[in-house]
Amino acid sequence: MSQENFGVTAISRALVRHRPAALTAAALVLTAALAACARSGPPYALENVTGLVAPLQFHLTNQDNQAVTAGDYRRDIVLLYFGYTRCPDECPTTLAMLANALHTLGPDASQVRVLFVSVDPQRDTTAVLKRYVENFGPEFVGLRPDEAELTTLSKRYRIAYHYEEPDKYGNYEVDHSSAIFIFDRDGRARLLGMDDTSQQVASDLRRLLTSS
Amino acid sequence: MPGFKQPRCPGSPAARGLLRNPQGSREAACYHVRMSPLVMDLRYLLPWQFSPTIFITCAVAVTLYVRGIRALGRAGKRVGFWRPFVFFLGVALNYAVLQTYIDYLSQHMFWIHRFQHLILHHIGPVLVVLATPEHVLGAGIPPALRRVRVPAWIRRPLQVFFRVMRNPIIAPTLFVGLIFFWLTPPIHFTAMIDTRRYLLMNWSMLADGLLFWWLMLAPRQVQGSAAIGYGTRLVILSLVAIPQLLLGAYITLHGTILYDVYAICGRAFAISPLDDQQIGGLLTWIPAAMMSLVGILVVLHHILHDPGATAPRGRFAGSVQPAGGG
Numbered sequence: 416m417s418q419e420n421f422g423v424t425a426i427s428r429a430l431v432r433h434r435p436a437a438l439t440a441a442a443l444v445l446t447a448a449l450a451a452c453a454r455s456g457p458p459y460a461l462e463n464v465t466g467l468v469a470p471l472q473f474h475l476t477n478q479d480n481q482a483v484t485a486g487d488y489r490r491d492i493v494l495l496y497f498g499y500t501r502c503p504d505e506c507p508t509t510l511a512m513l514a515n516a517l518h519t520l521g522p523d524a525s526q527v528r529v530l531f532v533s534v535d536p537q538r539d540t541t542a543v544l545k546r547y548v549e550n551f552g553p554e555f556v557g558l559r560p561d562e563a564e565l566t567t568l569s570k571r572y573r574i575a576y577h578y579e580e581p582d583k584y585g586n587y588e589v590d591h592s593s594a595i596f597i598f599d600r601d602g603r604a605r606l607l608g609m610d611d612t613s614q615q616v617a618s619d620l621r622r623l624l625t626s627s
Numbered sequence: 628m629p630g631f632k633q634p635r636c637p638g639s640p641a642a643r644g645l646l647r648n649p650q651g652s653r654e655a656a657c658y659h660v661r662m663s664p665l666v667m668d669l670r671y672l673l674p675w676q677f678s679p680t681i682f683i684t685c686a687v688a689v690t691l692y693v694r695g696i697r698a699l700g701r702a703g704k705r706v707g708f709w710r711p712f713v714f715f716l717g718v719a720l721n722y723a724v725l726q727t728y729i730d731y732l733s734q735h736m737f738w739i740h741r742f743q744h745l746i747l748h749h750i751g752p753v754l755v756v757l758a759t760p761e762h763v764l765g766a767g768i769p770p771a772l773r774r775v776r777v778p779a780w781i782r783r784p785l786q787v788f789f790r791v792m793r794n795p796i797i798a799p800t801l802f803v804g805l806i807f808f809w810l811t812p813p814i815h816f817t818a819m820i821d822t823r824r825y826l827l828m829n830w831s832m833l834a835d836g837l838l839f840w841w842l843m844l845a846p847r848q849v850q851g852s853a854a855i856g857y858g859t860r861l862v863i864l865s866l867v868a869i870p871q872l873l874l875g876a877y878i879t880l881h882g883t884i885l886y887d888v889y890a891i892c893g894r895a896f897a898i899s900p901l902d903d904q905q906i907g908g909l910l911t912w913i914p915a916a917m918m919s920l921v922g923i924l925v926v927l928h929h930i931l932h933d934p935g936a937t938a939p940r941g942r943f944a945g946s947v948q949p950a951g952g953g
Contacts (some may be wrong), residue, residue, distance in 0.1 A: 442799045462816075467820055468821065574893050576893055577894075
């Protein structure tokens with residue numbers, strides 16, 4: 416059997432024979448590594464998702480039973496959050512954190528809207544939503560999707576929700592995303608909040624308010 | 628697969644809410660009655676996000692192959708059962724992980740994402756390549772299309788690109804590099820929240836899988852001058868397994884969550900985040916690396932059954948023979 420093709424010698428010979436190609440490969444790896452490092456971006460506390468997440472767009476019913484679209488909130492900074500009113504811990508905690516952040520902003524908070532989209536429209540009627548969001552402040556808007564629109568939004572913002580098994584009383588929990596999508600006045604997605612503090616959210620919102 | 632345990636209607640909270648809330652509205656009740664279990668199951672087969680490019684690519688591949696079988700049949704050449712079976716299975720698997728409910732699950736569960744890439748980057752392409760579909764696909768090209776001359780300004784860059792890609796250093800570097808690239812946590816995060824990057828990720832895995840496994844597994848006679856020697860292939864296949872083993876082990880044994888995007892965007896069904904990560908790590912670790920072993924067996928099969936396999940490569944044929952010893 417010829418040894419021509421076997422072993423490390425073949426690889427090293429190929430390296431020499433294809434020196435330009437090998438150099439290209441090295442350059443590619445280096446570029447990829449540099450690109451990964453350069454991604455730190457401007458110093459927002461929240462994740463900068465400019466150009467990554469789809470612009471604000473929806474057709475929903477608000478807590479006063481009126482049909483609303485994204486265009487109705489074009490002049491505000493919009494925070495989009497998915498949850499449900501019977502959510503035991505995560506939604507109230509997040510909404511309270513956002514209420515805190517808006518409180519920190521002072522009068523500027525009037526230029527911010529928190530859109531709370533229910534992932535449980537079966538139980539979250541507009542009346543239930545109205546009572547719920549009023550607890551958090553005038554900037555909070557409860558939005559109820561129909562079934563098709565909820566699917567559309569989950570595709571658009573790449574979020575998931577799923578319904579747990581109900582207990583013997585028919586109560587059930589809904590697992591859902593914890594993302595807070597933040598849009599500027601033009602409806603472009605800018606930031607993604609996760610487990611940030613109200614101080615971090617407030618300072619980022621202030622930057623968005625002054626920059627746009 | 629846990630997601631399929633009970634048939635649930637994808638993305639229809641009204642129907643699902645009703646199952647848990649007998650006092651649901653009449654409207655929802657009608658909806659639920661209309662959706663018989665069979666119809667619910669069929670909805671799992673529909674694309675979560677329809678991609679024309681994936682649909683057209685798969686449709687063209689299948690059409691060419693079917694046309695090829697019939698054209699060869701008319702010429703009295705039998706294609707047999709197993710090659711078409713393996714080819715269609717490979718195409719079907721790739722299509723299934725991209726254009727059914729599995730795609731939704733892959734976006735919202737790390738281990739199913741790893742399963743999706745195991746199909747796209749390893750198993751699907753290996754099946755397609757093992758079918759050696761080149762001559763059948765070629766026979767399926769319509770005569771009118773065959774006469775079309777590709778202009779040089781398109782052909783030349785493609786040739787150069789292919790020549791670079793088939794290089795025995797670049798091909799395995801790209802193969803392993805893509806796995807590491809898309810699993811780098813900040814890059815993985817953006818791929819999962821941006822639809823375009825997500826598509827780019829899946830396309831790059833599929834295209835690179837087809838290229839790499841074709842270079843590794845297709846018989847030398849089929850590849851012509853592009854062929855990498857069988858011995859070099861054995862070395863490459865052994866080497867690419869190592870970084871995959873290390874990465875898989877790293878993910879599996881990592882004590883904290885590496886990919887928080889699934890918690891942020893929501894998981895498709897309830898599972899502990901660390902379990903999700905560990906299953907995903909195992910899928911990167913064991914089956915992916917084991918495909919190298921499968922590849923090595925296929926190459927050994929080529930060496931044993933191809934009389935010219937161990938002969939020196941074309942360009943050395945003249946100069947090497949009398950010196951001997953290699």
